[in-house]
């Protein structure tokens with residue numbers, strides 16, 4: 284993959300945390316950055332933040348609420364219309380909620396933002412990604428998929444939206460596992476296109492991820508992050524940028540990177556049959572087939 288100067292990277296979650304730090308770093312490296320924020324009301328602040336990025340590349344801000352299919356379709360359409368070539372699509376948005384909440388489409392919110400919207404947006408912008416090849420899709424995930432309290436033993440396709448049982452910590456970990464499986468299946472279906480996919484665990488990072496938790500749960504979560512050696516978002520962002528741009532990762536696809544190193548994820552995250560079934564369940568939810576010729 285050529286160096287990022289002058290190349291175009293689209294990032295969700297650009298208003299805070301790892302996404303914002305990643306946008307800033309890419310901009311300083313001379314990349315053109317297209318930052319997605321949740322709502323139009325965030326545009327003035329996002330533009331002010333972005334004005335402070337002081338990078339050499341061009342910066343655009345787009346609006347897209349990842350909880351709404353209509354908004355994701357609109358966002359995808361705008362990306363495809365405005366950018367004929369994309370060199371990186373970085374799914375940095377995320378949300379942790381203390382209870383099960385449904386979005387405008389009656390879909391559980393954490394599942395929408397962290398899994399279903401990235402799945403759909405990826406499919407919709409494959410044209411510019413293929414035109415920009417070699418290009419990369421990076422999905423943020425975490426070691427929670429296999430470590431610590433309530434780590435999942437396997438993906439439960441009947442509880443993707445916490446419909447059977449909802450535990451906020453277990454649900455976040457379950458989605459981390461789903462994202463790793465998605466990346467593997469996507470890599471398989473994109474074989475030969477020049478579009479690579481990587482799942483990236485940036486390491487515990489001090490961000491606002493737990494801000495929707497009530498304070499006792501937030502304190503508990505933050506304490507767990509600190510015990511695990513949480514660092515500033517800028518360090519996590521370095522790992523995201525590495526995954527998106529490092530020429531040494533050319534040809535490395537479908538893999539899981541932990542803080543910059545390729546490692547083997549949990550056995551549950553290495554189940555090709557489950558990765559395929561998850562893809563099919565996603566298609567059923569969206570009422571459409573994607574990359575079917577490769578299945």
Ligand SMILES: NC(=O)c1ccc[n+]([C@@H]2O[C@H](COP(=O)([O-])OP(=O)(O)OC[C@H]3O[C@@H](n4cnc5c(N)ncnc54)[C@H](OP(=O)(O)O)[C@@H]3O)[C@@H](O)[C@H]2O)c1
Nearest residue numbers: 296298299300301321349350376377425487488490491492
């Ligand atoms: N922090 C960590 O230690 C850590 C470790 C491993 C993996 N991760 C993963 O990294 C990703 C980013 O987390 P973070 O720590 O940077 O959290 P963060 O600071 O809370 O950032 C999350 C971003 O997602 C955006 N977002 C949330 N709901 C959205 C929606 N409906 N539509 C569009 N954007 C939405 C937020 O926008 P608003 O500001 O508008 O809400 C924010 O910009 C997540 O997927 C998380 O699972 C984090």
